Amino acid sequence: MTRGPSWFNVTSLVLGFSFLYLPILLLVVFSFNESRLVTVWGGFSTKWYAELLRNEQLLDAFWVTIRVAFFSATVATVLGTMAALVLVRSGRFVGRSLFSGMVFAPLVMPEVILGLSLLLLFVAMDQARGFWTVMLAHTTFAMCYVAVVVQSRLVGFDKSIEEAAEDLGCPPVRTFFQITLPIIFPGVIAGWMLAFTLSLDDLVIASFTTGPGATTLPMKIYSQVRLGVTPEINAVCTILVGFVTIGVIAASLATKRQQVKRERDERAAIAGG
């Protein structure tokens, strides 16, 4: 296909991407609206952002959410990376198909079922619900996403480097940290970010598993959205969208730079050797 893109393809790209981005764009634009009426433009203003800083309930919910997301993403990354290593490297063991089923099923399981079942587990364990139960719940479903992301990185990886290290007497744990981890690192970082944003987003599972004093930001947004669209909520959403957009773009630029550097190093190594 050396010809330029046809008008049909350009039109479908423009329409498709407008559909994907216009609603978010409108939301961002109207967060800077002077008027309290969300759909009538009353001039540029940042007053809703100033208002947010005075809303302590919202700020509290924001900190709870960030803490839950940070802890659960970190634990989920460790567990998910382990699960990916098991799926790709551990060969056959008793209950392997059950294991891979448990890794992939949460990806398509409706959130209402995951939330309800975890709540009933915590009740059966007589566990007081709050910050920690939300964190455990988020860790569990996020680790499956991490496992899938890291797994795809592990599959396209030259195993002979690891084998060489082990043949030279390097213990497995050290081989992992010195060879495997640096190579799969972009996947691990992407997995952490995915886990973080999934936790930041989640309304349903958090609503089921939370307790007093651990209201997360999506729960707060949800309860206000049910009462109607307000410019404050538009402002909160804009901040969250900005946060995620910057994170994703920064991460993809970093990966790209690392890739370019690695290619240059490899070429230099071949030329030198």
Added chain:
Amino acid sequence: MASETSSSAPKRSLGGWALIAVPYFWLFLFFLVPFFIVFKISLSQIAVAIPPYFPAFDLGQGLQVLFADLKELSLENYIFLTEDDLYWRSYVSSVTIAAISTFITLLVGYPLAYGMARSPKEWRPTLLMLVILPFWTSFLIRVYAWIGILKNEGLLNQLLLTLGLIDQPLTILNTNIAVYIGIVYSYLPFLVLPLYASLEKLDGTLLEAAEDLGCPPWKAFWKITLPLSIPGIIAGCFLVFIPAVGEFVIPDLLGGSNTLMIGKTLWVEFFNNRDWPVSSAVAVILLLILVIPIVLFQNQQQKMAEREG
């Protein structure tokens, strides 16, 4: 590599076993065990207590108590589900709404994926990134954004009124149409990504050959492109359909009071009526409905992986 590692069980060190045991135990405890608890509670009775159910059976109290408890188990909640037609209609309507939305998503997503796969090579990473980016931004926010657009005095109606296309504002919010729009919008990336992957791999020389032999473009599309992209279509449709059946946020925020979806019914049963046993029974049935598409989907993925490997 895969055949080498799976042909024989390798000798495993203590560390190797620990590597398997930790995530295995975690998922077992926090994913599998909870399902059994849901099943157990779906067989128990509602109680005005905290937690609001009578325990159906308790493995901690020895076999005799267990057998006595087993006799107490009842299918009452399941019978209740068949008696009240709210549940039956919720299941049917969830599957219908999910199927219609999946079809619309395919109609919207196919031209987009096709346009991406036929775009110049240097555009593709950026376009791919643009499809993935909305997936990273909050689901709740993306659904919320549509409320301001679709409501009666919302932006869409304002635009249509200004253009003179309509005289009266259209009622879209709080109807099933808003739910379709919400699902199509939220799940579009899930369909576009696998579809793009299969369209991009398509051998362009096949189309050139068809063209050289005098085949008109629409016919070449129908005879070559479409059949070769079927694996991508199937994978994408499953990825939209399965989660859409159990969707809660979209029908709750965009749908109306007569939009029945099982995720919403379960939520109301649990949070508003506080009937844990019945909501557990609803969850068990939902799971049974979804098992078939989930298994079909995993089989298809496996087949695709084998063909490539």
